[in-house]
Every structure is written in C-alpha cells, then in structure tokens.
Amino acid sequence: MLDKRSPMPMYYQIQEDLKQRMDSGEFVPGTMIPSERELSEHYDVSRMTVRQAMTNMVNDGYLYREKGKGTFIAEQKIEQPLQGMTSFTEDMKQRGMEASSRLISFETIPATVEIAKKLNLDESEDVFRVQRIRSADQKPMAVETTFLPVTLLPELTEEIVQGSLYQYVEDKLGLSIEKATQMIEATVADDHQATLLEVPRNSAVLMIERNSILTDGTPFEVVKSAYRADRYKFISDIYRS
Amino acid sequence: MLDKRSPMPMYYQIQEDLKQRMDSGEFVPGTMIPSERELSEHYDVSRMTVRQAMTNMVNDGYLYREKGKGTFIAEQKIEQPLQGMTSFTEDMKQRGMEASSRLISFETIPATVEIAKKLNLDESEDVFRVQRIRSADQKPMAVETTFLPVTLLPELTEEIVQGSLYQYVEDKLGLSIEKATQMIEATVADDHQATLLEVPRNSAVLMIERNSILTDGTPFEVVKSAYRADRYKFISDIYRS
DNA sequence: TACATATAGTTGTCTATACCAGTTCTGTTT
C-alpha cells in the first residue's frame, strides 16, 4: 500500500491516499472513515502516524473528528473560495462551472510606470503582457491581463503560459508564491472590455488586481482581471481576531 | 509550573503559558523560543507533548519552525487590512481618512424572503433596518444598510446603533461575532444611491455584503454597503495554502 | 417495558525512546 522506502513521509503518503479515495468517491461527505486503529493496521504504521496524517487533514478541512464516535469526511466547503489562493479554474470548479481559457495576446512590452513600480523594475524594462479570456461554461467571465518581468522568466513562451505557469516557476526558479495583495474595485466596461465580455458598454465590471510576491520577496506578477458583474461575485470568509 | 491534576490537557496549558509569555514581552517577534527538548524538561512533560502544543501554535500563526535552527515567534501580522474583521472607522483610519456617519433611517420591517433566509428567520418575522451614510473626510463614501433580527435584540434603539453595536451585543448577549461571509460585486448606482453618494446616475458602485455569525452559530446581521467606486478599493492580503 | 449496567468501540492525551536530516559551533589541521 505505502512505500516504506520512499523519501516521502508515511503520514504524507497516507494523506494522499485518503484524499485520492475521497476523490474516487469511495468516501462521500458525512461518511465515517475507518478508525485510527484500523487504519494503522491497514497501512502497517503506528496509530500516532495515522493520527498525524489525520490531524493535518482535519486542519485542512478535509475531515472532522467526534470523540467517541469516529472521524468523518467533511462537507466540501464551497463558501470559502479565496481563503488560500485560488486559480480561476479552481474558483469556477467550486462554483460548479467549467472553466476554459483563450489566449488573446502574448507580447513583450516596456513596463509602464505603474507596472514597473509594482514589479520593482526600472522604468521601461521589458515585461511580458499576456491577455486571456477566461470563460465559465463556455460564456465569457473575465478578461485577464498578466504582467511578468522578462528578467525573471527570460525563456517564457506562449506554450508555458497556457500550461501551468506556477508549476513552471517552481521548477525553474525553485520558488513559489508566498502571498498576494488583492485590490477589488468597481468600474464600467470600456469598449474593449465590453466587446470581449459580450456585454453592453457601460455595464458594471468587477476589477480584481492581484500582485503576487515570491517566497524570497521578489514581486512576481501583476494580474488585472475584469469580471462580468452580472455573472461574478467575489466571496470570502473572514474571521475575528 | 503546570497543573498535572488539572482537567485542562498539558499541551493546552503549555500553549496558554507560551502565549502569556509572548504577551508579557518576554518573547518578541523573531525571537527563538527554547528548543522542544528544553521545554519538555522545563515543563516536565515528554517532548511529544511539547510538540503538540507547538504544532497547534504554528497552525494558529503564533510560531514558525525552521528545521535545524529552532522555533521562532511569528511577526504580528499587521499587514492584513481585512483579514480580521475591520469596522468602517478602522478601515478609513488605516487609509488616512477621518470617518463619520449619519443615520438616515431606523425602522422595524417584516423580513423579506432573502433577509429571512440569511438571518435564519421565519418569513415576515420582524427585523430592524438601519440605514446610514458613511463618510470619509466629510465626503460620502458608502450607503450602508443593516438588517438585524428583532428577536435577538428586542430593546435596540437608535442611540445604541449610533454607539458601538458590537459592544452592546457582547454585553447583552454574552456573544461576539465569530466570522462573516463577504460577497463583493459591482453594480451601477440606482437613483437613490446616486443621490446619497452624490455621484451621477449609472456610476459604478462596489457592493459589499457581509453576513455575520455569532460564536454560537446564530446569524447576527446582514450588512449591505454601496461604496463609491471612484473613492474606494477593497484591499486584502491572501496567503498560500 | 423501562431502566440501569456492563462492554466494546471510538478519539483524546501522554510517555519514553529512537533515528533522520538540516544547521551551527568548535576544534583541528592545513
């Protein structure tokens, strides 16, 4: 079942296996999963190791425990789309829609003053400018424009941006995104946006700008998205303290 | 140091002690706290018990660990504008503006279907409807409409809502707000909003709706705010995983 | 039938130990 010689810790392998069994439909929300003792026998590890895996999954919201009863599969939490950073695809999936994406343009341009400042570049240094239409259930949802520093990703191509950019960055730079600052505002659609989003001019659009920072503190990207206000609400949960 | 006969688990007592030592200034952000082995000797418990306390505190953001180096006090996360719940007044203060507020109406009305559902009331049960103009630097910033269940706060008055409502709720009910779900969307101003916000009709407005839940799970309020899009951006920081 | 009691199952807490992997300091050698 598990690979004891793998460099991956046992508790991690158990987590992945349990998640996989959840995805496959073996466990549905509300189901009680086998007890800690049963799982420790099944995976041939100590109960504490199973507990470590399960504690992580409880913290991540996959499971919940009830003392004296057992451990259960948690409901899929639809209501917190943006707690951790969510991609457009994940976001739409959580909303029960199918995401698709169409590349409109991919070009290298000198940074504007605004973008240079946000990416911590000298003025007129080159940046990639990638523009996409993001669709949900085959209807336009947002126009997304991404700015990336050329110096950081000199070998970036169209193919890469259409794949998993974040995966590429991790492999290429050994860094990942640590956090982002997000700004949300309301505007009315300009002609260009109206055409791409297939809405009347002067419709309301929700502008979301995300500035992402890598784990070493380098600004990584500026993403400006214009969402159709008639189709999209931004939802988040906030907690006290 | 710790009370071994207390019904409180040892790891919990350790957490509380460490937090108290942080509050008292013994540990400041960035400081390395004693190693797990030292603490286990100090508290006279096993290292695993210390680890359980520390793992919880890492998950809660009080500490962070670095393999081979030690465990450190985390920075107080000030840089999260809307991570914790912020009042309009605090929000404006952080933006360097002076907040003021004018009560427009305070009335009792039967709940609409939407509000009844969100406040978990029977249809047509009474709710308070409080409408305010929120201003920053003496210029209108938002129109805020709050819905509160009458059954929860039967003695609510105009004076109270103009003071600290949250303080009143805590004293009156012994409960406080645990979390809120927030929905943000873009619309165009209707006549009423345009007049109150002193903007042209068909200007863009940022609608923020906040549904707050008390610590016992009771829905507490629905707040709908219409912000002037030319003056207000919603800003938040988000973190990976 | 109704109520108490046992009992077997669950998670919760805790111990004592062991080894691994990464970091830092220290003493020795060059």
Added chain:
DNA sequence: AAACAGAACTGGTATAGACAACTATATGTA
C-alpha cells in the same frame, strides 16, 4: 588565517504502549 571535519545542537518522523473520556450497543434486572 582559512578550510575542513566532527560534535552538538535543532526540528522531523515514527514506534509501541498506556490510560482517560466519550458514545453506542447489548444485556440483565426491576
């Protein structure tokens, strides 16, 4: 003085076992 090697630290992973607290079910008794 600089470079290396190793010791002594750090947290990370894992074991085997114990008892407590809680829940559900079955059993016996009034």
